[in-house]
Amino acid sequence: MDKTRKMERGDAARQGALKLLAAVEDGATLDEAGALIERLPPADRARARRLALEVLRRGWRADALLEPMLARKPRPDIRRILRLATVEMLALGEAPHGAVNAAVTLCRGLSGKGQAAAGMVNAVLRKAAAAKDAWAKLPPQKMPDWLRAPVAAAWGRDVTRAIEAAHEAGAPLDLTAKAGDAPGEALPTGSFRLPSGTQVSALEGYDSGDWWVQDAAAAMAVRVLDPQPGERIADLCAAPGGKTMQLAAAGAEVIALDISESRLARVAENLARCGLSAKLVAADALEWRTDAPLDAVLLDAPCSATGTIRRHPELPLIRDGSAIAELADLQARLIDHALSLLKPGGRLVFATCSLHPAEGEEQLTATLARHPDLTVEPATAPGVEPGWLTESGALRLRPDLWPERGGMDGFFIARLRKSGVKS
Numbered sequence: 001m002d003k004t005r006k007m008e009r010g011d012a013a014r015q016g017a018l019k020l021l022a023a024v025e026d027g028a029t030l031d032e033a034g035a036l037i038e039r040l041p042p043a044d045r046a047r048a049r050r051l052a053l054e055v056l057r058r059g060w061r062a063d064a065l066l067e068p069m070l071a072r073k074p075r076p077d078i079r080r081i082l083r084l085a086t087v088e089m090l091a092l093g094e095a096p097h098g099a100v101n102a103a104v105t106l107c108r109g110l111s112g113k114g115q116a117a118a119g120m121v122n123a124v125l126r127k128a129a130a131a132k133d134a135w136a137k138l139p140p141q142k143m144p145d146w147l148r149a150p151v152a153a154a155w156g157r158d159v160t161r162a163i164e165a166a167h168e169a170g171a172p173l174d175l176t177a178k179a180g181d182a183p184g185e186a187l188p189t190g191s192f193r194l195p196s197g198t199q200v201s202a203l204e205g206y207d208s209g210d211w212w213v214q215d216a217a218a219a220m221a222v223r224v225l226d227p228q229p230g231e232r233i234a235d236l237c238a239a240p241g242g243k244t245m246q247l248a249a250a251g252a253e254v255i256a257l258d259i260s261e262s263r264l265a266r267v268a269e270n271l272a273r274c275g276l277s278a279k280l281v282a283a284d285a286l287e288w289r290t291d292a293p294l295d296a297v298l299l300d301a302p303c304s305a306t307g308t309i310r311r312h313p314e315l316p317l318i319r320d321g322s323a324i325a326e327l328a329d330l331q332a333r334l335i336d337h338a339l340s341l342l343k344p345g346g347r348l349v350f351a352t353c354s355l356h357p358a359e360g361e362e363q364l365t366a367t368l369a370r371h372p373d374l375t376v377e378p379a380t381a382p383g384v385e386p387g388w389l390t391e392s393g394a395l396r397l398r399p400d401l402w403p404e405r406g407g408m409d410g411f412f413i414a415r416l417r418k419s420g421v422k423s
């Protein structure tokens with residue numbers, strides 16, 4: 001590819017990244033914003049998304065570095081260009097001349113005053129390129145107060161900083177095998193790990209459906225439930241279906257329920273790809289009833305998803321924490337209804353991909369107060385380290401765990417036994 005075409009391609013990806021970043025500033029998730037770049041060739045689209053992710057993970061850090069170099073606060077489109085080039089140079093190893101030239105070209109493509117900023121952007125980015133030591137000394141991007149305060153109250157400042165470092169580092173690619181092995185490093189908990197950016201569809205076993213993509217922490221809820229062949233188990237919030245597939249692969253008779261028909265269609269696609277089956281039901285779990293009581297229920301409840309910030313770094317920017325009380329209330333109602341579906345002695349696994357104690361530890365305490373006959377069983381499974389269990393026996397997974405292996409998503413998982421004869 002000649003030099004000019006290479007530059008144009010780089011700029012298409014950068015322009016795509018800037019569009020995604022602008023949409024996030026307007027409140028969209030990166031997935032929602034994806035439509036803005038769908039016309040780009042696949043390689044540019046993937047690069048645009050990667051660049052946007054990396055800038056979202058470090059935008060605050062870039063601002064902190066650049067602020068003393070700027071005479072006045074830049075307008076939003078210029079600030080996005082400055083952040084992008086700074087992150088490219090100082091975090092992604094892009095050669096300064098390439099990143100600075102690209103930033104200047106992007107400014108020249110703007111209207112009116114944007115063009116006039118090209119000189120300033122050139123000068124500031126040249127200074128930024130030389131500020132490697134200052135960049136290295138800046139702490140990772142902080143969580144917003146609505147999340148940082150409860151996290152720090154629960155686990156202290158050192159853990160909070162370690163979680164923030166894990167958020168900045170991003171997430172590897174984890175696979176769950178249908179049976180036996182999958183490509184990648186075998187993790188102690190049974191998942192398989194590959195470097196982030198691995199092309200999923202090129203891996204051996206993709207077409208034959210031997211495995212599916214699922215974070216190592218997310219895979220723990222079903223391992224804690226320990227499904228047995230032939231057991232009747234409902235997965236009440238099933239889509240897109242990672243946990244349904246684990247239950248089906250274990251030989252359980254699975255009812256996979258989700259309120260969203262379109263999301264349930266993804267469960268059907270995923271099951272078909274992997275040659276697994278489950279009964280699919282589109283319904284509100286709060287209203288759904290079954291003729292025969294169940295051996296077990298998996299409730300992977302809707303939540304703030306704050307455990308997935310490594311993969312969704314836009315979440316802290318587009319959420320303000322105001323939904324957490326409402327989500328915790330919905331989770332409590334789902335737990336109560338799930339318990340009513342169980343046989344005496346049946347088990348409920350409650351899980352959320354949240355770092356907020358209101359959707360985890362506090363939810364469990366409130367559940368036990370409403371249902372004093374429930375027993376919390378230790379949430380153990382192969383590879384679970386003793387330090388991951390809370391005092392009450394639930395599993396608290398956090399992004400800062402396994403730092404040498406690349407972390408894991410944040411999850412809370414509790415295994416509850418209904419009173420009566422054990423099933």
Ligand SMILES: C[S@@+](CC[C@H](N)C(=O)[O-])C[C@H]1O[C@@H](n2cnc3c(N)ncnc32)[C@H](O)[C@@H]1O
Pocket residue numbers: 236237238239240241242243244257258259260263283284285286300301302303
């Ligand atoms: C955390 S996701 C579940 C992820 C899924 N368990 C997996 O492993 O792939 C939560 C799901 O709950 C569904 N949901 C939200 N409220 C619900 C309700 N009242 N009844 C049933 N499903 C609901 C959402 O549509 C969403 O698909």
